[in-house]
Amino acid sequence: MTSGGELVTHTVLLHRLALGVETVDAVTGRAVGTAVRVGREVPDQPRRRHRGQGLDPMLRRTDLPLEASSTGRYRLRHELRRRPVPPPRNGVPPAPAPVVVRIDDPSRRFVPRRLAVPLWTLAEVEAAEAAGGHIPVRSRLLRPRLLPGSAYVLPRGVTGLRGRVRDAAGPLPWARVEARIEDQPPDEVIVGRAHGDERGEFLLVVTTLGDVDLALRREVLLRIVVFGPAPVPASVPVPAPSPAAGDEDRLSRLPVEPVPRAAGAPPPTEADLDTALMRGETPPPGYQQSSADRRVRVPVGGMRSEPTPFLFSP
Structure with a gap:
């Protein structure tokens, strides 16, 4: 509060969305109602060693889980700390490597998928905001359909x-x-x-x-x-x-399925998010x-x- 009695507020930016993932049941067309495992692939991590014990093989991971926000929805945030940017080659900045999103269901209700997604970088998001616009959240949304696995429970009357x-x-x-x-x-x-x-x-x-x-x-x-x-x-x-x-x-x-990056503006339509690739038809x-x-x-x-x-x- 200032000396004149006016209330001054400050907006603190906590995070920026890098990617949102919403898993869809291919049979019902609705969000997956049971928890599946969604993560981004990383180089093979070493096993952890417990005190007084040997290496634990169950803690060896090839992906880091995305943050779950609700049933069937997950998100990856941009890190707000700055990292060195590689110098451009021939005047062209290097394209960011796509993130491989891994969707798995150990209970076998759904068949896993691996999707390579090129992200909007933090610099691109901030540049759009500095220019008076923004990159719509829907341009950073992945909505893959998961087809039923061997343990999927089908309703009666299904052919x-x-x-x-x-x-x-x-x-x-x-x-x-x-x-x-x-x-x-x-x-x-x-x-x-x-x-x-x-x-x-x-x-x-x-x-x-x-x-x-x-x-x-x-x-x-x-x-x-x-x-x-x-x-x-x-x-x-x-x-x-x-x-x-x-x-x-x-x-x-x-196999890894490459996903093209959605356009920054205007926001993608429902048809842009529900493609043959996302439906698992390709x-x-x-x-x-x-x-x-x-x-x-x-x-x-x-x-x-x-x-x-x-x-x-x-």
Whole structure:
């Protein structure tokens, strides 16, 4: 308070948002109602040593958790302390490295995803504010849909398929699966999608049956299309994975999906946030369609568990 009795207030900036993540249930279209693990990947951290004990393997982490603000919502804040800025090369400042966001559900209700997101830097945020504008919060928002995993609890009356994907070497981790109605032209209409886990297991929910007359059908014939990573040419050296890292990090082979940065102004629309990539409809880079499709009859309003694995054949 000043000597004249006027009240003077000061605004103290506590943090600036770098990235917001809102996880969405792909089946219900609503925010994920159960806790999932969302973090940003960091270089492998050393194990912690307890006093009087050896190294604890359970404390070795490959990601740092984001701050949870509510159910299904997480945030990453900019550090307000200044760090040295690398000098520009040829007069062009270096582009910031994207942050790899890792979304995991150890209970297997949802299939994990890894998304590479280029952030708006603190300098860019402050520059926009100094110019009299701002970078909208929605431009710093990631809204990925999570597809159901093997432990997802489906409501009664859902039409779907449980199965496994394998290739010549065994179970195929992180496959992508599409279902199309075979006996209804055109059969290119996709009626359901699924993401496979690291064991090759998937749970596909049929979201639409098109013009199929349910009053006359007890089952539908689906053509199952599988996508997987293209084979690496023999001339390209492939580094052998570390056995220790593979044992501790089940997501080590999960592909990273690059996300383009949203425009700074005007704010992104709902269509900009709900893209095919965010819905999990776009196969990861380097994936290709299998040459071996298969037909499966699925009961309308029920689940079929297919014991014979689906083959991925590049």
